[in-house]
Every structure is written in C-alpha cells, then in structure tokens.
Amino acid sequence: MDTFEAIKTRRSVKNFDKNYKMTKEEINQLLKLAILSPTSYNIQNWRFVTVTDQTIKNKLSELSHGQPQVSDASLVIILCADLNSWNKEPERYWTNIPEEPRNALVISLRNSYNGKLEQQRDEAMRSCGMAAQTIMLAARSMGYDTCPMKGFDYDSVGKMIDLPDDHVISMMVVVGKKLKDASPRGGQLPLSDIVFENRFKNV
C-alpha cells in the first residue's frame, strides 16, 4: 500500500473480528519492520511483548477498562523500553563500525544518559512512539487495522508481563482485522494552530 494511503487510512479502530488469526509469519514481518525505526545512538531500546493468547488478551482487556479491541484484536503488542539499554554492552549497537569511532560513540552515549533519568525516560517514550507508528502503518499496509492505547492499568500490566525493574511500558498497539470502521475523526485542529514558522508567536 502507498505510504500516503497508509497514513491517511490509519485510524484507531475499536471493532475487530475476534475469530481472525494473523499468521506467525505476518507477526514476524511486522516486528522486523518495527525494528527498522530509528533510535537515538541506535540503542534500540524498545522491547516488544506480543500477545495472541485469548486468555491473556481477555485479562489485558480487563486491565484496559474492558475495552473490547484488546480482547478482539488478533495481536496485542505492549511497547516497553529498557531504560538502561545505553549501559548494556553498547558496543553491540555498532558492530559494523570501526573500533575507534565505536569507542567514541560509547563515551558519548554514556555521557548522554548516565544519571539522567528524565532523558532515559524521554528516550523510552520517543523510541516507542516512532516504532508504534511504524507498526500501525505497516499493519495498515498489510490490510490490518490498529488501535494505539494508553488507557490501561500500567502497574498491573507490568506485573502480568514480568516487566523488569529497569524497564517501562510506553503504550500498547492492538492489531487485527477490522469489523467496523472507526468513528469519523473527532475534530482536527487547523495547521495554523499547530505549525509555527521559525518561532512561536502569540501563544
């Protein structure tokens, strides 16, 4: 599917065919595309927890105020991030780079994140945001629909997925076969409210 079409037709769908199953190959393809999303310093800090098991999806739906798209979609992806990925053998992020510049990158990376908790968390949310949009557009291109979500009990979901102490959950994306179109877009702000040339003015 054309990229513009994928962007324009991506909507937050709530009604999915609960009997539809995506193949393992399709799920794998989606994840392989997701990890082509950029990350700062190529730290690849995202971690994806995938759920297709109906019992677990039902439990996740309960933890999402009962929202039916979580139990009915074929696949739930919980987008997490490792806050300490910058400090876990970072050399592996640049195996294709000669040793000298690689060592310089490691030093620069550590300076960027060491002790900077807000920076680590920002990076988790940014990286997962970019990967989430890749997943949603790739899924659209495969004929599926998605819903990005943050309306769930983060602590309980974290416990359920054995989230390591130094990881955070950014958001969920559910993927499946649409049964019903999304509602019309709620109310789009005009570009003039959102785009500023060179600097903010009169905000």
Add this chain to the structure above:
Amino acid sequence: MDTFEAIKTRRSVKNFDKNYKMTKEEINQLLKLAILSPTSYNIQNWRFVTVTDQTIKNKLSELSHGQPQVSDASLVIILCADLNSWNKEPERYWTNIPEEPRNALVISLRNSYNGKLEQQRDEAMRSCGMAAQTIMLAARSMGYDTCPMKGFDYDSVGKMIDLPDDHVISMMVVVGKKLKDASPRGGQLPLSDIVFENRFKNV
C-alpha cells in the same frame, strides 16, 4: 512509494544538497500528513516549528554540535509539545462528537493529566515520536530523506524559538535532498533480544 519500501529505505542521512529547496506546497503536504498521526484523546499536543531560512538553520546547526545536516537540509522541523493541551479548550478536539459523550471525554481527559506531570511529559514524547515517524516515512515517499535528532542544546534552541513555558521540545527532524547515502546500519539486535511472547523471560 510503498509503505514497506519507505520503512526499509528510511535511514538517518547526514549529507544533503544545501542548494535544494522544497516547495511550500511540499512542506504543507508533509505537515498535513504529520497531523494525521494519532494522539491520546486526540489532544493533538504536538507543535511544529518549521525552519527553511538559511541563517536560522546555520544557527541551529551551531547549537547541534555543528552537525551539517541541520544547515544543509532544506527543512528543519522542531517537534515540540504543549504539556497543557489537555486543559486548553479540550472540547475542540471532539467537535464532531455529540455533546454528552464529549462532556464525558473532557472529564476523563482532565482526570488523566491534571497534576500528573510525568504523564504530561510522556504524552509529549510519545505523540512527537509517532508524528516524527510519519514525517520521516512521508518524506521518504516524496523522494526526500531525513535525520531524526536529539543531539542539540535544548535550552538554547528553546530560547531561539520562543518556546512557551508550558511547552517542551521532543526532537528535531531535518528533511532534504540526499547527497550521500547513510552509513550501513550500525548493528541490529536480533528479534530474539527484543521480542518477548506474553511476558519477559530471563532478562
């Protein structure tokens, strides 16, 4: 361009034709696509500061450790977010929705963000991450290349663009006509290090 191709060929390009100018129509098209990216509660919290002026791009490059892609790319987009968008006439995010559910949404929205500073900041980073990836893939589809960036002096750039007190900068994306391919990918982690079925194991 096919969505998969855009995802696969999107790379962080550093060398751009500094004489190349994108048209206003192209920049507008890119931004119109960007704002089709999802945001939680449709709060559309992103704010995009666009720069094409060479003098300002040069100054931004200086504030980015002299990285040449900032001065040489045709367009610099500074992705910012309004941390208080949830509290600024939120009814306008759902003008197409009947009054009763709209009022319920306003209450739910306020409960989600009121006084929750980390949640507000997370939302800024997530929303801008999703929009950044839309911009990068749409630009690719238009025959352009991009580089996502966070290696710049956030405070100084904030002053330069008159960033309002209740806004934050998430990242920059530069867009332009590529002169030289990006370096090969640094070193991709295998899916098995990144993807977990149902829960984290042995991390």
